Structure formats: C-alpha cells, structure tokens
Amino acid sequence: MNKDMQQYLDKAEVLIEALPYIQRFNRKIIVVKYGGSAMVDEELKARVIQDVTLLKLVGFKPIIVHGGGKEISRWVGKVDMKPEFKNGLRVTDEATMELAEMVLGKVNKSLVQLVESLGVRAIGISGKDGRLLSVKKKYANGEDIGFVGDVTNVNADILYDLLEKDFLPIICPVGLDDDNNTYNINADDAACAIAKAMKAEKLAFLTDIEGVYKDPQDSSTLISELTVSEAHKLVGDGYIGGGMLPKINNCIEAIESGVSRVHILDGRIPHCLLLEIFTNKGIGTAILNDSERRYYDGE
Ligand SMILES: Nc1ncnc2c1ncn2[C@@H]1O[C@H](COP(=O)(O)OP(=O)(O)O)[C@@H](O)[C@H]1O
Ligand SMILES: CC(=O)N[C@@H](CCC(=O)OP(=O)(O)O)C(=O)O
Numbered sequence: 001m002n003k004d005m006q007q008y009l010d011k012a013e014v015l016i017e018a019l020p021y022i023q024r025f026n027r028k029i030i031v032v033k034y035g036g037s038a039m040v041d042e043e044l045k046a047r048v049i050q051d052v053t054l055l056k057l058v059g060f061k062p063i064i065v066h067g068g069g070k071e072i073s074r075w076v077g078k079v080d081m082k083p084e085f086k087n088g089l090r091v092t093d094e095a096t097m098e099l100a101e102m103v104l105g106k107v108n109k110s111l112v113q114l115v116e117s118l119g120v121r122a123i124g125i126s127g128k129d130g131r132l133l134s135v136k137k138k139y140a141n142g143e144d145i146g147f148v149g150d151v152t153n154v155n156a157d158i159l160y161d162l163l164e165k166d167f168l169p170i171i172c173p174v175g176l177d178d179d180n181n182t183y184n185i186n187a188d189d190a191a192c193a194i195a196k197a198m199k200a201e202k203l204a205f206l207t208d209i210e211g212v213y214k215d216p217q218d219s220s221t222l223i224s225e226l227t228v229s230e231a232h233k234l235v236g237d238g239y240i241g242g243g244m245l246p247k248i249n250n251c252i253e254a255i256e257s258g259v260s261r262v263h264i265l266d267g268r269i270p271h272c273l274l275l276e277i278f279t280n281k282g283i284g285t286a287i288l289n290d291s292e293r294r295y296y297d298g299e
Helices: 003-025 042-057 069-078 094-117 156-164 187-197 228-236 244-256 272-278
Strands: 029-034 061-066 122-126 133-140 143-154 168-172 174-176 182-184 202-207 225-227 261-266 285-288
Touching: 003 272, 029 042, 029 187, 042 061, 042 094, 042 168, 042 272, 061 094, 061 156, 061 187, 069 094, 094 122, 094 143, 094 168, 094 174, 094 182, 143 187, 156 168, 187 202, 187 244, 202 244, 202 272, 225 228, 228 244, 228 285, 244 261, 244 285, 261 272
Parallel strands: 029 061, 029 202, 061 168, 122 168, 133 174, 143 182, 202 261, 225 285
Antiparallel strands: 133 143, 174 182, 261 285
C-alpha cells in the first residue's frame, strides 16, 4: 500500500474511533468552561472554537461559559490598579467591576464572531440578560471581597430555548443580585451552576495547566483520575491553591449534583477537547464519583 493510501486509511480509522462517542453524546448538553492561556493565544483560541463548533455540527449541544481573568488583570494594570485575589476570586470593587464587565463583554463578542465565522449560529449573553444568572454576595473565608457573586439561580429556560433554536450559547460570567446590582462571577462557578441547572452530560474546564497536580512544582505528580473524597482531601491538606481552588470545588459540586463527566483539561494542547471526547486516551484530570475510582497514585 502506498503512503498516501495509508494516510487516508488512518484518517478513516480516526473517524471510526469517534463513532461510539458521537452516538453517546448525540443531543447531549456539554458545558465547556473556557479560560486561561488558551484564551490569550489567538491560534489556540481559534482551535478551541473550531472544536466546540465541530461538537455542535456532529449533533452535540455545547454551551460555552468563558472567563477572561488574565485579560481583566491586564486592563486593571493599565489603569494603575492592582489585581487582587482571595481564594482564587478577584477582589472586585466598583471600578474593577466596571472594567471586568467591559472586558468580559468584549471577549464574549469575539467568541461569537469566531463561531459565526465557522458557519454556526452563536448567541453571546451575559448572566444579566433575562436574569440568566441570579446571585447573592459571596465571601472568601468570611472576608468581604466586594461585588463577587455566588449563583443562586440559573434561568435555564433561556438556554433550552437557544439550544432548541440551534444556537450555540456563549455566556459571560456577570450576574444580578435581588437589588439589581452587577456582580462578577468566577467563570468556574458560573459554568458549574449552568451545568447543574442544564443537567449536562459533561462539564469540561479548559485551563492553562496539564491538570491537577499533587505537587504543582512537580509535573510528574499529575493526577489523571481523582475521586470526590480524594479531591476533598487534597483541598483540606492544602495541595490546591490559586485558581485551581474554585475549579476543584466546582468539579466536586458538579459530580455531586449528577453531572456525569467532569474534566480539567490543558487548553494549551491543540484540540484537547476533541482528544478527550473522541478518543480512549484520557488527558488532563477526570473527577469521578467515589464508586467509579479506577486508579489513583496521589498518596
Ligand atoms: N494542585 C494544583 N494543581 C494544578 N494547578 C494548581 C494547583 N494548585 C494551584 N494551581 C494553580 O491553579 C492555576 C489554574 O487556575 P487559573 O489560572 O485560575 O485557571 P483559569 O484561568 O483557566 O480559570 C494553575 O495555573 C496553577 O498555577
Ligand atoms: C470573581 C472572579 O474571580 N471573577 C473572574 C471572572 C473571569 C474568570 O473567571 O476568568 P478565568 O476563568 O479566565 O480565570 C475574574 O474577575 O477574573
């Protein structure tokens, strides 16, 4: 067989390998939390959006919840303010809130534009629109961190309507409290709340690290499967810090609320989402129910 023919056959094999996954996830809701470095690098950004668009075109129902923390910090720096975080959450005073909403709005529309350019209908909305995300004030270990919101309700009907009309919803993590004040929501929190409310089949967090490490300084300690109990223990023992903290807490909450598959993926790996969904090769860290534990080398 010549080389060209072998290449075509290899491509066909890849498609065949994807078949059971296409069947399994057909018409299922997949929430993709998109943040970290994969958002800043234009090439990676285009690839992530291409992947989500492909998921849509093969019959899945993806919903993107995006972050933009790095971009917000860049703009906060530009006006000579200092970004400040507590437990992975941005301390958000009125001025920071204004900037965050501007930046997240811009990120939102750039993602809509990318999806539209690939021929798929996208609608970008903030959690304020139709009161998609209602919030109450969130504290970091009892400390007041300003206009940071904890999601109290998701108006899921809006998203069901958009999915029904075949739109790809792209959601920006800003919400309203009962007094109609604007709140900044950590995008991991927003994605988890949406996945729970929509009874999503899968929740994937795309971030800028390989996955969860037992020791973040040592890449050989990457954990490929983490049960809820093990995740609690890692947090309790102080192995999880910074932005990984809200992510892990949300993974635990999502699994405990019935989302079947929760993953933390390295958004810097081109097409990580497709690799995770369409192949047997596990990448990143999968968070599992305690009863699903297969292998863990974290101790
Ligand atoms: N145990 C850990 N394993 C992996 N990452 C960790 C861990 N503890 C802290 N981190 C930090 O959490 C970061 C991921 O959070 P963050 O930067 O907020 O992601 P995103 O912007 O995608 O939401 C990693 O880049 C890493 O620096
Ligand atoms: C309250 C809070 O922390 N809000 C986040 C919202 C954006 C975000 O979560 O972005 P990433 O997912 O890219 O980190 C922030 O202001 O950075």
